[in-house]
Amino acid sequence: MSGASLPSRIGPYLVERRLGAGGMGEVYLAYSVAGEPVAVKVIRPDRTDPHTRARFEREATMARTISGTGRVARFIEADPFAEQPWLAMDYVPGRPLSDVVKDQGLLSTPLVASLGALLAEGLAAVHAAGLVHRDLKAQNVILGDFGPVIIDFGLGAFVGASKGSLTQAGVVIGTVRCMPPEQALGELEVTQAADVYGLGAVLLYAATGHYPYDGARWEAVAAQVVNAEIGPDLSGLPAELTPVVSAMLAHKAEDRPSLEEVTRQCADLMRLLGTSPARARRALIQETTPRDHPTMVLPQPDTPMLDRLDSLERQLREESAAPADSVPALPSDGESSPDTPAQSDVESSLVSVQESPSGRPAEPAPKKGRPPASRRVADELRKRYAMGPALAWSKR
Numbered sequence: 001m002s003g004a005s006l007p008s009r010i011g012p013y014l015v016e017r018r019l020g021a022g023g024m025g026e027v028y029l030a031y032s033v034a035g036e037p038v039a040v041k042v043i044r045p046d047r048t049d050p051h052t053r054a055r056f057e058r059e060a061t062m063a064r065t066i067s068g069t070g071r072v073a074r075f076i077e078a079d080p081f082a083e084q085p086w087l088a089m090d091y092v093p094g095r096p097l098s099d100v101v102k103d104q105g106l107l108s109t110p111l112v113a114s115l116g117a118l119l120a121e122g123l124a125a126v127h128a129a130g131l132v133h134r135d136l137k138a139q140n141v142i143l144g145d146f147g148p149v150i151i152d153f154g155l156g157a158f159v160g161a162s163k164g165s166l167t168q169a170g171v172v173i174g175t176v177r178c179m180p181p182e183q184a185l186g187e188l189e190v191t192q193a194a195d196v197y198g199l200g201a202v203l204l205y206a207a208t209g210h211y212p213y214d215g216a217r218w219e220a221v222a223a224q225v226v227n228a229e230i231g232p233d234l235s236g237l238p239a240e241l242t243p244v245v246s247a248m249l250a251h252k253a254e255d256r257p258s259l260e261e262v263t264r265q266c267a268d269l270m271r272l273l274g275t276s277p278a279r280a281r282r283a284l285i286q287e288t289t290p291r292d293h294p295t296m297v298l299p300q301p302d303t304p305m306l307d308r309l310d311s312l313e314r315q316l317r318e319e320s321a322a323p324a325d326s327v328p329a330l331p332s333d334g335e336s337s338p339d340t341p342a343q344s345d346v347e348s349s350l351v352s353v354q355e356s357p358s359g360r361p362a363e364p365a366p367k368k369g370r371p372p373a374s375r376r377v378a379d380e381l382r383k384r385y386a387m388g389p390a391l392a393w394s395k396r
Helices: 050-065 097-104 109-128 193-208 218-225 242-248 259-272 277-288 303-321 373-387
Strands: 007-010 013-021 025-031 037-043 075-079 086-090 141-144 147-150 350-352
Touching (some): 013 037, 109 147, 109 193, 193 242, 193 259, 242 259
């Protein structure tokens, strides 16, 4: 999806701009009718096969069970069955760790230890829900005035939740420079130890500016990752961090420490270096969140966007009030005609921008009739999410 085809609306959200793109899709800054900023992730059209849809459905259904931490971007809602499936998460103000290292340089040892302890907290919440992140990397760690937050669970993130693995044998999902050997081999049953490895790769990058393995092509990197005879590149890693990081990057999953052990070792290291976890966290925030940087500010809709949101609110009211009996009946032979609900069930939730005479994006006309299956599924996900009595998200 190029800039020329920036969607005007994704589901119930109005799009302002693109935030970034990855191998599986694109991410947009959008606003709810109430004016709340969200990050909406959309799967690329060439990746919407049944397997990626299943992965996306699992992510949408299971992400709502992650609770007890502010270290993970909160899931809001999703539509796994739209023509181009999408998922909305909290918009997290801040900069990716990769940008911080590029712009400001390497993090000091106490700050790397603080980063490790805080990210381990977020991963523990993911694991407590029976899930695995699978795609930890510096680009997926946002540093803001709350501290580090894990974002973008990845389209193959959640495995082993209740229906078995979502990854076909031999299919590699994730960023190869940060993935453990078992994931690079395409194994089905990737355990929580995969995230310990990914966290180790992130800490190594924060301290040295490089990952455990590198190469000109991903195949060359993967060949090194899966070779037990080739150890990770730990050059430039401070001696104080070497024991914990090298253990996290162990070739065998069973040789890696647990997240609890990582947290304890990082906390012990902070104290050894003459600080405490609380003081190191404050220093991490102070040194990585310049107040004058535009990404530190939570986006707010401008006046033209507020006008668009007013229009969207009216459209949504009209859509919800549309009579169900305006939908044509199914043909008697049971086969769908081009105008039956069977086709409307897979209509896209993305609407391309069209210019109005004033030059502002024109909002699409509301559609009449029964809501498509994609919206009914999203409504059900929202209802189940709202009913979860145990969900108590940290305020930030």
